[in-house]
Amino acid sequence: MTQQPRIAIIGAGPGGLTLARTLHLAGMAVTVFEREAHALARPQGGTLDLHVESGQLALTRAGLGEAFLRIARYEDQGSRLYDKHGTLLFADDDVTGIDRPEVDRTALRTILLESLPAQLVRWNHELREMRLGEDGTSELVFAQGTAGPFDLVVGADGAWSRIRPLVSPYLPQYSGITFIEFGIDEVDHRHPAIAALVGRGKIGVEADGKGLIVQRNGNGHLRGYAVFRVPVAWAEQNFDVASPVAARARLLAEFDGWAPEILALIHASNEQMAVRSIHALPVGHQWVHRRGVTLLGDAAHLMSPFGGEGVNAAMLDGSELARQLVACANWDEAVRRYEAEMFVRVVAPARDAAEAVATELSHVGPALTLQHLMEHARQHAA
Ligand SMILES: Cc1cc2nc3c(=O)[nH]c(=O)nc-3n(C[C@H](O)[C@H](O)[C@H](O)COP(=O)(O)OP(=O)(O)OC[C@H]3O[C@@H](n4cnc5c(N)ncnc54)[C@H](O)[C@@H]3O)c2cc1C
Structure with a gap:
């Protein structure tokens, strides 16, 4: 099975685009289908801090280390906590030595898109259905018609993934x-x-x-x-x-x-x-491998934003899946390896995010948040 698989990615979010870029860099063909009409059709949301061992690593592997430095805001990593009277309870304004720079989502999407040939992303393609055949090849159904066949479809389509039901019965829980x-x-x-x-x-x-x-x-x-x-x-x-x-x-x-x-x-x-x-999806969410389909990012392991890990995990997923597909002659085996490693890798951040959202707005008011912030500051100083 040395032939390259025909790959489709559903969703041009940070996870899907990281996968597309990394595969493209390695000379593998891929098509991304995105429901939005164009790159700026919707404000992409706020700022994200990219971590060295995940988001930043994925961009470096994707050959976008320098582009990242152009959009990274190292100066915006400060953190403060106030009470309702406006009293400052905590301030960590000294950001020297912190390596979790902020990037705006739109800027992140722009550097990823600019690194890809324009025709690689099919805008205005909202997936309605994926028809997965017995042999593992599939056809994708859009309002415009169908596309395919594909050997591998990657659901990078976020929290309410249309691909997830093909491998998992779970829905995100409030x-x-x-x-x-x-x-x-x-x-x-x-x-x-x-x-x-x-x-x-x-x-x-x-x-x-x-x-x-x-x-x-x-x-x-x-x-x-x-x-x-x-x-x-x-x-x-x-x-x-x-x-x-x-x-x-x-x-x-x-x-x-x-x-x-x-x-x-x-x-x-x-x-x-x-x-x-x-x-969020349950901590430890996983599925039995099914040939021809897999998930990454929020589609695979949606977690609360309080851990600040979602985008980092999504980008590392994209990078790791690409790494396995490039390294392994048997692409189905590559997907299996990616899934097995990812299921383990995301458990800790998902658990932390679940705990953070469960204790947010606790009965002790800002005391718990203060404790967390001081703990972070201590770790940073150590
Ligand atoms: C309020 C809020 C704040 C957050 N803050 C942070 C933070 O500070 N740090 C952090 O790490 N994470 C944060 N997150 C989480 C982060 O946004 C996600 O983890 C990250 O965007 C996941 O990337 P993704 O590529 O998996 O999915 P997404 O970013 O959701 O991208 C999915 C893409 O798929 C497309 N799509 C969806 N359905 C279809 C379809 N049927 N057909 C075609 N295309 C489709 C969408 O239009 C979208 O472009 C936050 C989330 C929220 C809600």
Whole structure:
């Protein structure tokens, strides 16, 4: 079985594109199908810190180490915690020696896309169905028609993967935590007091079983999340994010009594709000190998964002799957090896993320978060 497999990747997220780029670099043919109409069809979300042993390693192997250094914001790794009165409980503003630089998602997607031939990614292709035959080859069904046959289809299509049901009956489960996402534009120029409050990195504010997390993105933009422990339908019932004025008023009511300098974050928010209910797959999620199909990233091991590992794990998956496919003459065996290693590799970060989301907004208020931050700072100093 030395012939190269015909490979399709569903999803041009960080995981799928890392796989595509690494295979392309090794001279292997691949096609990516993405439902979005083009690269900038949707804001790609906030900032991500890429870790040396995973996200950064994947980019280096993909020949994108220098491109990464151009988009990495080493200066934005600071961390602060306030209480609702605006009292600073913790600050780690000294980022020297920390090697988890922030990158904006859009910038990350751009360097990956620019490293691929334009025709390799088929935009505006939302997968409807994958028809997997007895022999392991498959046909993909899109609104435009079908594509295939493919020998290997990689589901890199995120939390609500259309590919996952072919190998696993599990659906992501709601964690109990919901974010209302908001943004603040041109913070240094238009809101200097907020810029000073946030500093270079991210802040948390926690009290009364609620929280705010605000992180600095590139170009003077801040992305904020109001964090609630609520039933899954609560946000849809209480927030009309399509009416930002009403949604902002509702947010202000939720944080009534908090210090004016904290509420200023909500007052300054722009018109782009979104509800993000945080879901996860069970820790240790795995499946029995099935020839012709596999998963990576959130499709394989969706975890809460509190561990800050999701994108790093997705990119390392892409890199590792490519490494196995390039190294192993028997591509089905390569997929088996990738799966066996990945199932083990992601258990620890998934467990940490599950614990982090379970203890978020704990009954002891910011005390637990403070403890975690101090522990991190101690580890960094050691
Ligand atoms: C609010 C929030 C904050 C987060 N913060 C962090 C963080 O700070 N650090 C971190 O490491 N992780 C964070 N994460 C997690 C991180 O976003 C994911 O782990 C990461 O994006 C997973 O990458 P992926 O390539 O597997 O999937 P995705 O990024 O979800 O990409 C999937 C792609 O597949 C496409 N797609 C989906 N369905 C189809 C279909 N049927 N047909 C074709 N295309 C399809 C989508 O359009 C998308 O482009 C956060 C997540 C959330 C929700």
